[in-house]
Amino acid sequence: MVNNREDFTLMHMNDSRLRWLGPVGLFLLGNVFFRLGFWLEATGRDMLHSVIVGLVAGALFWQLNRWIVLRLQDQLPGLERTPNRLMILLLLTPMLVSAAIFSRFAMHVFLGSREQLWLGLVDYVTSSGIQLFYHMVYFAVYEGWYLLLQWKQTYLEKEELLKAQWQSRFNALKSQVNPHFLFNSLNALSALIQESPNRASVFVDELSTVYRYLLQANDQELVPLSTELTFIDSYVHLLQTRYGKGVIVHKSVSPDQLNRCLPPLTLQMLLENAVKHNIVMASQPLCLEIRTTEEGQLMVRNNLQRKNASKVSNGVGLSNINAKYRMLTQHNILVQEDDTYFTVLLPLLGDLPARTGQFAVKQSER
Known part of the structure; x- marks a missing residue:
């Protein structure tokens, strides 16, 4: 049903700025709400490593999730297929969350900020909650934007149909x-x-x-x-x-x-x-x-x-x-x-x- 390509082109143009500023804003928001204690006690070296890992991983998974959502919208377009897209995203979420957790842990190990080569259960559960929040934001930004454009297009089409119907009735009345x-x-x-x-x-x-x-x-x-x-x-x-x-x-x-x-x-x-x-x-x-x-x-x-x-x-x-x-x-x-x-x-x-x-x-x- 999606034929309004101008809206999607405009969305992708505006999205170029969002793709850079989004990970930064999400990093700051997540650390304020979930890791405020770490920032009050951490050393300068740990802070630097956390910023590097957070921004690099955040930008990487922002791009990955964006690509997944847009591909689903291309393959399953329209408001009527929204449940199908959401179901697929729900099934993919555990894998994406786990990938984000272990990629961040691997970067910490590479930078030397983690001595052990395994991730404890407590850290994994805590990180899962944070990453789940991040992924919900990814999905909400792009799927929500898409649904808004779809709703706008459907509304305009209904208005045009109503106008055409009244015009047709008027023309039919004139012919009568x-x-x-x-x-x-x-x-x-x-x-x-x-x-x-x-x-x-x-x-x-x-x-x-x-x-x-x-x-x-x-x-x-x-x-x-x-x-x-x-x-x-x-x-x-x-x-x-x-x-x-x-x-x-x-x-x-x-x-x-x-x-x-x-x-x-x-x-x-x-x-x-x-x-x-x-x-x-x-x-x-x-x-x-x-x-x-x-x-x-x-x-x-x-x-x-x-x-x-x-x-x-x-x-x-x-x-x-x-x-x-x-x-x-x-x-x-x-x-x-x-x-x-x-x-x-x-x-x-x-x-x-x-x-x-x-x-x-x-x-x-x-």
């Missing part, structure tokens, strides 16, 4: 009361009533289906592909009633992908954009293709026949779709354009059979 869409639909209905009352009745049913789905879609973050396709059938019926043979839609969706999910109204926004920005005529039909790929993506493609080559779309519809996908999947939609086709590839999310929705039930009853 879009006067042009309603005006064109009513004009088409008026013509049908005189020409073909039976077709007019079907048109009313499809129009009510479209508006019912628009109302229901605001309450859902995801809908099954099958539900979205059923809605698109009604929406396409309205388009074809208005444009006749100027709109041609081909669907080729694998049955095993129908329970995969996507944000509601995604297909409607793509088809609406295609109709908005391209010439739609019976002699020059707009061909729309909706199909699934072998990679498990949904492809929506239309032939390019721009209404006005000098007019560039602001891409608001695609930006809204991409924002929702980015928040839900951490992946962007893929937009491809050449001289012939405009193509959008949409990731399909996992199956959610429990979210088939009331819309699909009502469609089956019609």
